[in-house]
Amino acid sequence: MQTYRIGPDMDDGFIDLIKRRRSIREYTQEDVSDAAVDTIVEAGSWAPSGLNNQPWRFVVVRSKEIREKLARCTRYGKIILNAPVLIPILLNKAVSYDRTKDTQAIGACIQNMLLALCSLGLGGVWLGEILKNKEEVRIVLDLPEELELMAVLAIGHPGHRNQSSDREPIGNLILKRI
Numbered sequence: 333m334q335t336y337r338i339g340p341d342m343d344d345g346f347i348d349l350i351k352r353r354r355s356i357r358e359y360t361q362e363d364v365s366d367a368a369v370d371t372i373v374e375a376g377s378w379a380p381s382g383l384n385n386q387p388w389r390f391v392v393v394r395s396k397e398i399r400e401k402l403a404r405c406t407r408y409g410k411i412i413l414n415a416p417v418l419i420p421i422l423l424n425k426a427v428s429y430d431r432t433k434d435t436q437a438i439g440a441c442i443q444n445m446l447l448a449l450c451s452l453g454l455g456g457v458w459l460g461e462i463l464k465n466k467e468e469v470r471i472v473l474d475l476p477e478e479l480e481l482m483a484v485l486a487i488g489h490p491g492h493r494n495q496s497s498d499r500e501p502i503g504n505l506i507l508k509r510i
């Protein structure tokens with residue numbers, strides 16, 4: 333087990349990273365190192381979870397054969413075929429104690445992973461549409477029933493850096509200040 337304590341340092345670049353992160357769906361064919369994958373997964377694992385139950389599990393997929401099978405499970409198959417690395421993220425139902433809280437924790441885990449890969453200069457996208465075939469994906473990945481697919485992260489070196497997005501201004505989002 334690793335232990336970290338809260339540090340006193342402030343990092344001004346972090347808010348910028350949150351805003352710079354974009355869903356990247358096109359990649360070069362340059363490989364993503366195992367060290368980078370481990371850093372991304374570790375960042376995910378430092379997300380908060382209820383009772384610190386850490387309900388997430390990961391599979392690292394590089395195999396072309398498996399990617400071809402997964403591509404058939406979603407209309408975003410082109411992204412899956414193009415990405416050098418996929419990380420399916422699974423809920424470990426064996427340690428789950430509250431479905432809402434556990435899925436929230438997994439969302440936090442996935443966002444950590446997206447921010448980590450962005451900070452490494454990589455691009456990625458959270459794929460959720462594939463969940464319509466989560467059972468088929470579980471079988472393709474040869475996983476037991478207690479692992480439920482939550483998302484697939486597609487990761488690679490960005491094919492371009494001109495992806496844009498927008499958000500509602502916070503004035504429309506904050507309902508009231510009381």
Ligand SMILES: Cc1cc2nc3c(=O)[nH]c(=O)nc-3n(C[C@H](O)[C@H](O)[C@H](O)COP(=O)(O)O)c2cc1C
Nearest residue numbers: 353354355357408457458459460461462495496497
């Ligand atoms: C739960 C969830 C599911 C998503 N599923 C898909 C998907 O199946 N395919 C896809 O191309 N993008 C998917 N996205 C990415 C969103 O389209 C993207 O985050 C949104 O358009 C905002 O763009 P940005 O990430 O660049 O800020 C998903 C995002 C989330 C959070």
